[in-house]
Amino acid sequence: MLIAALYDIHGNFPALQAVLNELGRLEVDQIIVGGDVVLGPKSSGL
Numbered sequence: 001m002l003i004a005a006l007y008d009i010h011g012n013f014p015a016l017q018a019v020l021n022e023l024g025r026l027e028v029d030q031i032i033v034g035g036d037v038v039l040g041p042k043s044s045g046l
Helices: 014-027
Strands: 003-006 030-031
Touching: 014 030
Parallel strands: 003 030
Antiparallel strands: none
16 A cells, blocks of 8 residues: 655645646555645645
8 A cells, every 4th residue: 555645735736736646646545634734826824
């Protein structure tokens, strides 16, 4: 089982897209997201 852990996304949508594309290529079984998730592309962090 291949597990990916994503942290510190901070609303950086282009970087998140790149990571998710790579995870799709690697065919991970599970993605865990934790810490510092801010909604919206290029969010200011409110």
